[in-house]
Amino acid sequence: MRILFSGTPAYGHLLPLLPLERAARLSGHTTAFLTHASLGGVVAPATVHTAGATLEDTLGEFQRRTGKNAATDMSPATAGEFFGGTRLDLGADDALTAARDFAPDLVIAETADFLGPLVASQLGVPWASHGVGIALESPLAEAMWATAADRAAERGITLARPSATVDPWPDCLQRDDWEPSADRITIRPQAHASEAGTDWQAPSFPGREHLPRVLVTLGTIIDDADALSRIVASLAGQDVNVVVALPPSSETETLPVGGSGVHVTGFVPMGLLLQGVDAVVSSGGAGTVLSVLGAGVPMVIWPMGLDKPLNAERTAALGAAEVIGSADEAGEAVARVLRQPSFRTAAEAASRNIAAMTPVPEVLSLLTERRG
Numbered sequence: 001m002r003i004l005f006s007g008t009p010a011y012g013h014l015l016p017l018l019p020l021e022r023a024a025r026l027s028g029h030t031t032a033f034l035t036h037a038s039l040g041g042v043v044a045p046a047t048v049h050t051a052g053a054t055l056e057d058t059l060g061e062f063q064r065r066t067g068k069n070a071a072t073d074m075s076p077a078t079a080g081e082f083f084g085g086t087r088l089d090l091g092a093d094d095a096l097t098a099a100r101d102f103a104p105d106l107v108i109a110e111t112a113d114f115l116g117p118l119v120a121s122q123l124g125v126p127w128a129s130h131g132v133g134i135a136l137e138s139p140l141a142e143a144m145w146a147t148a149a150d151r152a153a154e155r156g157i158t159l160a161r162p163s164a165t166v167d168p169w170p171d172c173l174q175r176d177d178w179e180p181s182a183d184r185i186t187i188r189p190q191a192h193a194s195e196a197g198t199d200w201q202a203p204s205f206p207g208r209e210h211l212p213r214v215l216v217t218l219g220t221i222i223d224d225a226d227a228l229s230r231i232v233a234s235l236a237g238q239d240v241n242v243v244v245a246l247p248p249s250s251e252t253e254t255l256p257v258g259g260s261g262v263h264v265t266g267f268v269p270m271g272l273l274l275q276g277v278d279a280v281v282s283s284g285g286a287g288t289v290l291s292v293l294g295a296g297v298p299m300v301i302w303p304m305g306l307d308k309p310l311n312a313e314r315t316a317a318l319g320a321a322e323v324i325g326s327a328d329e330a331g332e333a334v335a336r337v338l339r340q341p342s343f344r345t346a347a348e349a350a351s352r353n354i355a356a357m358t359p360v361p362e363v364l365s366l367l368t369e370r371r372g
Contacts, residue, residue, distance in 0.1 A: 001368060002030045004104035005046070006095075006116025008087065009036035010055050011220035011248065012287050013110045014043055016132045016168055019190045019360045020108065021046055027364065032102055034095055034115055045195065049098035051115050052091020062086040074306050076143035083112045084147030091115050092155065096122060106367065108166070111136065114148035117159055121152065126163040128367050130187075133286025133307055134169050134314065135178060163370050166363060168290060170353045173314045185366055188357040191291035193271035202275050203263035205241045211261070212278040212338050216330075217245040219285035220267070222304055225255055230327035231281055231302075232257045238331050240338075245273055279337050281330050284308035289315055296351035298343035300324060300333040319346035 005021050007014045014035060025031045025046065033043045037050040053061065062070050062082050070082040092115065099107075099119035107127035109116025120127035136144075145159075152159040165181050168189040205211070216231050218224060228244055232255070235242050241261045248267040255264050265273075270291045274280075277297055282288045283304040289311050292299055299321040301312040315321040319342055322333045337343045358366075 001105045002032075002103060004032055004034055004049075004099060004102055004107045004116065004119070005043075005109075006034040006051075006107060006113050006119075007110040008055065008083070008113050009039045009052075011039075011042060012285060013112060013132055014039055015192050015220075015287055016189065017108065017110060017130055018043065018192070018195075020130070020166070020187070020364060022195060023360045023364050027361075029368075034098060034119070049095075049102060051095035051098055052087060058082070058087050058090060061090065072305055074140070076139045079112075079140055080143030080147040084114050084144045084149075085151055088114050088118065088148055088151045092118060092151070095119050099123060108367070112144070114144070114151075114159075117148070117162070118152055118155075118157060121160040122157050126370070127160070128164040128166055128370075129162040130166040131168055133290075134310060135167070135174060137175075164367060166367070168357075169286075170350070170357060172318060172350055172353045173289075173293075173311075175310075175314070185363055186357040187363045188354060188359055189290040189294060190360070191271040191274060191294060192269045192287070194269045198269065198272065200265070200268050200272055202272070203241075203243060205261060205263070208241055208261055211239050211241050213241045213243065213276050214279050214281060214334055215243050215245065215273055215277045216281045217273070217288060218247065218283045218304065219288055220247050221285070222283055223247045223249045225250075227302075227304075227327055229255050229257050231330045232262060234328050234331035235281075235334060236331070238335050240278075240334065243273065243277070279334055281334060284312040284315070286311055290354070293320060293347055293350040294354045296344070296348040298337045298347040300330055300337055302327060302330065318350055319343065320350055 003024050005017050021031050032047040034049050034051050036054050038054050040048045068078050095115040107116045107120040111131050149159045164183045166185050166187050168187050244264045246266050274295045280292045281300045284301040301321050302324050303309040303312040312323045316323045324333050
């Protein structure tokens with residue numbers, strides 16, 4: 001079978017698709033990604049069929065058209081026009097050409113991507129939606145769909161509904177009023193691990209090995225050296241070792257921080273970063289939250305925009321995280337999380353819930369069985 005994976009050109013939108021793509025490729029299916037070529041290294045060794053602009057250029061075009069910043073505005077109108085409108089406008093022609101050349105039997109598109117659904121609808125093949133975080137609220141999802149459907153209709157295409165919804169977000173983290181869709185298939189999320197491998201080794205912190213280890217990361221999108229430095233400064237008063245992970249966009253692997261208990265690294269797959277970690281300080285991105293809870297590690301979350309406040313709220317409601325309002329609060333919050341066993345107990349309970357979700361190979365079988 002030929003399976004086309006489609007996603008917004010951003011780490012947080014593509015990384016959740018990789019376990020399923022790799023399982024499909026290893027099972028003998030022919031796979032490819034429909035996204036921008038700038039993310040080719042993220043999805044390698046899968047082939048990339050370029051469609052549309054980079055995320056930065058799409059944001060710029062959207063702001064030129066509307067005067068709004070889609071990177072900070074999560075209103076239904078903005079999200080609908082950005083994902084269902086501008087991105088589709090910039091990528092539809094490339095996507096349709098690429099898809100005709102690849103001739104997929106099945107399309108799997110992340111939840112904010114509408115190029116995948118567009119080409120599946122044009123070619124008359126089934127497609128599945130793949131979540132990247134907490135389920136979108138109805139007004140947001142409906143606005144995105146309605147805008148994309150209008151844009152598709154302008155090209156003479158009727159946007160078909162998905163045959164299945166693949167969901168990596170565990171029930172325990174959903175909103176209190178959430179109800180699963182009838183076509184939902186859970187998928188066990190996996191912390192990102194490079195298929196090509198890496199020579200990165202966790203730091204040893206000589207003479208300090210007995211101290212707890214704290215990972216500090218703001219995810220793959222936020223590039224804020226000042227915020228990271230302030231978090232590390234706040235942790236300086238605690239007896240901990242600190243590993244600081246910079247985002248992929250960082251031009252250096254240094255910060256204006258130092259000391260025998262601080263190690264700064266460039267982008268490293270989360271599966272490696274979490275080894276030996278006792279607590280994580282993050283901005284609350286969906287991929288980070290799922291990876292950390294999957295490892296049974298408690299968190300301190302400083303939510304920084306978009307879906308992150310909601311992710312933080314739901315994780316705190318489990319008792320697995322403490323939410324802070326500024327970088328300066330990180331040190332004391334980490335001390336409480338390390339001191340109170342209830343945080344780790346809650347994180348480990350969440351880890352068991354995540355482990356009970358449908359394994360990736362089973363999800364692949366379900367999707368390929370449903371394609372007809």
